[in-house]
Amino acid sequence: MHGSESCSSGAFEEARMVVRKFLARPQHEGAGAVVRRSIGRFELRYFDPFLVLDEFSVTAPAGFPDHPHRGFETVTYMLQGAVTHEDFEGHKGTIGPGDLQWMTAGRGIVHSEMPAAQGTQKGLQLWINLSSKHKMIEPRYQEILSKNIAEATEGGIKVRVIAGEALGIKSPIYTRTPTMYLDFTLKSGAHLQQPIPVSWNAFVYVLEGEGVFGSSKSQPVTAHHILLLGSGNGLEAWNKSSKPLRFILVGGEPLGEPLVQVGPFVMNTQEEIDQTVDDFENFTNGFEKARHWRSGAATGVEF
Template structure:
């Protein structure tokens, strides 16, 4: 097999095998999301459970709700969101900031607007392997100024997780994951390696571009592209405006999946146990009995 010419070359480009537009739908209380993964067209793309591009204007938001068995990754594009949970953790993430939350055995939290106007961002749900589903909750938060960035030949990347253009993220991913925010100037061409065994997708945020094949049809904002087999992604910006998209890849878990809303386990028995734990405030949900977020109290949710 020939050697790569550089550290970011691609020998077997992944082609786009499926494409669809993420249309707006209502979630939370008065919030609007463009859901791509997690809709009826694409229930699960191992290990990814949900991808939402959210738009929230106060008083709408995502008041107190539980999670178990997976991770949520919140990446702000515009505005700010305040997060509170029953462990006493509270913080606000603004434009370009990141929160990587491992729900593990259980968390109850709220996510509400913290600025005027519309707050926009992405939230990705990543499944956890059965051996990690009941670990203690944890957080990794990185401010925008601390997210690793690199540029080359008209390509700029923010490395949220994984590695690109020789730059690595400090984020630890329990389920091996890459999460890259690319911006291509007009005329730019990207080659980004992806581990062959991983599933991967592109979600376009701004502009329009060609993915997988220089002769492919142009894809614009709010479209999700599932990528086929290969060792990396090729993308081109042949327009007159910048192209911005995220490239996300992850190692498939290959395990049974049973999901009931915010609870994601491996068997129906585990889901039944999770519901019982939550309703009885036990086995990780003890602090939910007497906790309400400040936002919920203020809004009387």
Template sequence: MENVVKEPRLVTRKFLAWPQHEGVGAIVRRSIGRFELKYFDPFLVLDEFSVSAPAGFPDHPHRGFETVTYMLQGGMTHEDFEDHKGTIGAGDLQWMTAGRGIVHSEMPAAQGTQKGLQLWINLPSKHKMIDPRYQEIASKDIPEAAKEGIKVRVIAGEALGAKSPIYTITPIMYLDFTLKPGAHLEQPIPISWNAFVYVLEGEGIFGNSKSLPVTAHNLLLLGFGDGLVAWNKASKPLRFVLVGGEPLGEPVVQFGPFVMNTQEEIDQTIEDYENCTNGFEKARHWRSEATLGLDY
């Protein structure tokens, strides 16, 4: 493979994502959005979630950002107060722009353990109050490419000549790589973007060929450079996601599922939600079918 990365990004920080409770009975490994790393502009949260019925994420609100749900195993059913309902299964993607406000539930769609990644992406101030929208892509429709022991699924952005149809308000790349033993990757990343790696399976070497191998559930923040280099020197496949985005450079004030630019905007959001106004009107009389009859 010809060299496409002239200045590889080195790993500047590494976090092991420990399991913690979230939602109702769900377990998440949170790497961004935790105490040590509250924000990595423009990324607010990264959770690797694991949930089995009747646990889940019952009716809850969002405002001011986007949630990206990428299923790894099983399925989750989504419902919201705009009467949007659907199930995403293994390999499927849902890109939800909460904008001015949404109330929804995310619950297991089958028996057994459902696993996936959920990424929260901040919205720029001028787009925080746009109408909610969804982009959903079935696994079979996510672009893929392969080359020299490397396979990539292109969730957002482009890699190895494949390009995602997802429209992103903030410029984003979200790539799911699998490297066979012995494979070597060079993936360009715009120099001005922040970027990270999250390891899903196996062990890999990132940034410098002499670095120590990194195993599953570790988040790696990448420093300055024009791309990522990675090696699989182990005997089993390496799978990881590479995510990058253009920083917004704006103030962030967060209160749980609400993310705005000032405390005054947060106060207004809480008032809007409690009074079912200014985007939350339909919350007054709505409850998801999945949580009806459940004691939440």
């Protein structure tokens, strides 16, 4: 991504306006977990290449017990508390506040994600579609502890660069589907100009405070709203309130491919979905290890 120096100095040829916005309302998912789903619900089934965005709240014993994925990536970013994840490949770990897990499910993974601390665990999970040529790759993880996430501060703006580039710093995360994922905090009075590649789809999700996006004359938007951005080559945002504003800006290159989804399986054709369901039920073609595997969380074993 080029032109990050214009964050502080230049205006855009065309700033992106907000073309749609709505409030993500709480709903139940998994085993007793509560999520605010903004992408992947009836108002917005798919925002190429993004399949799901959940802001989740989980308090033990609730959680997301053993479940499969194929054909996309899950990006889990913890805001509060901790979650332990475990999969049938023997991969296991805990991500705490500010930590990131970027999981490429590829041809198949079965895993669990369960609370690992007292109280309520909160975070964001984003599902990013994979192109047809990447859907059946081997699963892999990229994990970054909070202390290792690239950060920059400039003119009342702080950014944590989860993927992509902002304020002149880059994330080490490799994105198969080209993606930017930026966590911004704006102090009162701060004004942000962040470049976004013209061809990409992009959205804002507000976490805390209230902000003005797209045009300085727009109405302020509060927490738990998603804003879909129209065409242009950057985002402008203002914090005109007295409290800090925190939001994520996410953008990605659209795949422009057919999409067939059944729950946690996302492929390009119905035939591929039927094959995936068959593979999962028969423990074949990437799901072999699911036959005898149960997570510690599922069997009540203490971590």
